[in-house]
Amino acid sequence: MAVAGDRILAVGSYEELKAIAGRWAEVHDLGGQVAVPGFNDSHMHLINLGQGMDGVDLSKARSVSDLVRLGQEYLRQNQDRAWIIGRGFNEETFAEKELPAKEDLDRISRDLPVFFTRVCGHICAVNSKALELAEINTNTDDPPGGSVDRALETGEPTGILRENAIDLVRRNIPSPTVEDLKRAIRSASRLAASLGLTTVQSNDLHGTRTLINRLEAYAQLAEAGELPIRVELQATMPTPEELRAYLELRKAHPTLGGKVTLGPLKLYTDGSLGGRTAALTRPYADDPATSGLPIFAQEELDELVAIAAEANLQVAVHAIGDRAIDMVMDSCEKAKRAQKDWTARPRIIHAQITRRDQLERMAKLGIVCDIQPIFVPTDLHFVEARVGRELAEFSYAWKTMARLGVPTAGGSDSPVEPCNPLWGMHAAITRRDQSGYPEEGWHPEERLTAKEALALFTAGSAYAAHEEGIKGSLSAGKLADFTVLPEDITQVDPDRLLTMKVTATYVGGQIV
Ligand SMILES: [Zn+2]
Numbered sequence: 001m002a003v004a005g006d007r008i009l010a011v012g013s014y015e016e017l018k019a020i021a022g023r024w025a026e027v028h029d030l031g032g033q034v035a036v037p038g039f040n041d042s043h044m045h046l047i048n049l050g051q052g053m054d055g056v057d058l059s060k061a062r063s064v065s066d067l068v069r070l071g072q073e074y075l076r077q078n079q080d081r082a083w084i085i086g087r088g089f090n091e092e093t094f095a096e097k098e099l100p101a102k103e104d105l106d107r108i109s110r111d112l113p114v115f116f117t118r119v120c121g122h123i124c125a126v127n128s129k130a131l132e133l134a135e136i137n138t139n140t141d142d143p144p145g146g147s148v149d150r151a152l153e154t155g156e157p158t159g160i161l162r163e164n165a166i167d168l169v170r171r172n173i174p175s176p177t178v179e180d181l182k183r184a185i186r187s188a189s190r191l192a193a194s195l196g197l198t199t200v201q202s203n204d205l206h207g208t209r210t211l212i213n214r215l216e217a218y219a220q221l222a223e224a225g226e227l228p229i230r231v232e233l234q235a236t237m238p239t240p241e242e243l244r245a246y247l248e249l250r251k252a253h254p255t256l257g258g259k260v261t262l263g264p265l266k267l268y269t270d271g272s273l274g275g276r277t278a279a280l281t282r283p284y285a286d287d288p289a290t291s292g293l294p295i296f297a298q299e300e301l302d303e304l305v306a307i308a309a310e311a312n313l314q315v316a317v318h319a320i321g322d323r324a325i326d327m328v329m330d331s332c333e334k335a336k337r338a339q340k341d342w343t344a345r346p347r348i349i350h351a352q353i354t355r356r357d358q359l360e361r362m363a364k365l366g367i368v369c370d371i372q373p374i375f376v377p378t379d380l381h382f383v384e385a386r387v388g389r390e391l392a393e394f395s396y397a398w399k400t401m402a403r404l405g406v407p408t409a410g411g412s413d414s415p416v417e418p419c420n421p422l423w424g425m426h427a428a429i430t431r432r433d434q435s436g437y438p439e440e441g442w443h444p445e446e447r448l449t450a451k452e453a454l455a456l457f458t459a460g461s462a463y464a465a466h467e468e469g470i471k472g473s474l475s476a477g478k479l480a481d482f483t484v485l486p487e488d489i490t491q492v493d494p495d496r497l498l499t500m501k502v503t504a505t506y507v508g509g510q511i512v
Contacts, residue, residue: 006508038198038481040461042409050184056086071108102159120272181217196483222257264314270324278321285388314344377433409464410456
């Protein structure tokens with residue numbers, strides 16, 4: 001492969017390329033290793049990932065007392081913190097299988113607020129101090145689209161907050177400065193580059209309140225050449241006013257200096273499966289009192305998608321449950337009918353609990369699914385119990401999507417799951433967890449080939465972002481973004497992907 005500037009000049013035999021490149025060309029011999037198109041994560045949260053690297057890592061907690069111990073240790077080592085912030089716990093992996101209570105977190109601190117986010121990002125556990133600062137008590141009403149868990153008898157908040165109720169506490173956390181944000185982006189983007197990622201599509205913009213600081217952090221890093229990888233920002237703008245402000249901004253600043261671009265409107269239509277807030281068309285099999293929590297009314301979602309369509313802006317909508325997915329498709333179909341020149345491909349992020357008829361409708365509407373194969377090793381342990389056998393049947397149905405012509409893109413939703421694309425590919429190929437369970441794979445008929453799995457994280461993610469002309473394959477004219485691996489991942493035992501290390505990552509022809 002011959003590279004000139006930041007582009008691929010030609011691909012061919014050594015002799016052919018030597019003739020094109022001339023005698024002064026710099027030669028990098030990969031010594032029998034393998035170059036693949038740069039990995040591209042189609043949906044993640046780079047700033048959250050970086051901030052998490054700075055807070056309490058709760059992913060290793062296997063009980064509530066573990067959680068408390070990790071918080072106490074962190075506090076001992078970080079005495080200057082005004083808030084104890086952590087993320088990544090999952091009570092499904094706890095011995096007691098129960099969410100922590102505020103009394104548990106009070107054992108970390110009574111004076112400092114403690115704010116722990118569940119692995120899914122849709123449920124938080126806080127201590128008494130955090131509730132007090134947020135003025136959440138027995139008299140507090142649930143905010144629209146959210147709920148405060150309460151003790152049955154007293155009605156007293158337990159310390160568990162769901163969906164929009166999380167903001168009642170989160171808004172008291174002092175906002176990070178531009179320097180804080182730069183630190184988070186620096187560490188997360190270096191981690192991403194070390195894992196072979198050359199592009200991440202990152203959902204780092206949330207409403208207009210924090211927009212300017214976040215854009216400023218990215219712009220400064222891009223200007224100073226401190227950003228190793230390309231970042232396309234996905235913007236959550238949940239009201240028409242915020243969406244219009246984002247459209248204005250996008251018009252004025254189509255890029256933020258080279259490696260950073262302003263991408264699609266990202267909306268959330270439901271929560272998570274782990275937290276039983278994903279919106280289903282039927283009650284949860286293991287909790288018939290609920291069928292999940294749609295975040296928008298249909299008309300609200302219609303309006304936002306219509307505004308985006310009018311500006312030919314892409315929409316990428318978080319939808320996990322089949323009811324939420326129906327809502328997104330309804331909105332997209334209406335917007336397509338009203339706006340014939342809406343050429344931006346609509347995307348559904350996650351698209352987990354799907355019915356067969358929905359997969360067919362996706363193909364018809366040209367909807368791209370942003371899937372996270374790495375969710376399967378986590379979710380396979382509880383999906384069927386949650387949603388019942390019938391709904392589980394065509395869920396995480398990647399092979400069926402491919403067969404029906406639904407384009408798919410690979411991502412991690414990091415920090416929800418680790419952003420190592422090789423682990424994502426392993427999950428797509430085996431549909432097993434990393435301990436090898438279940439041996440034949442969970443719904444093995446939906447396994448992908450290694451080639452298909454690689455395509456998810458390269459060509460698939462490029463297509464989702466309308467960048468198939470410049471990314472996703474190693475061919476003349478495309479950006480020289482590529483990843484060097486010690487072995488050909490389409491030929492090795494898939495379990496090898498769990499330990500394989502990336503040799504080098506090139507972005508725009510430069511080693512990063
Ligand atoms: Zn996400």
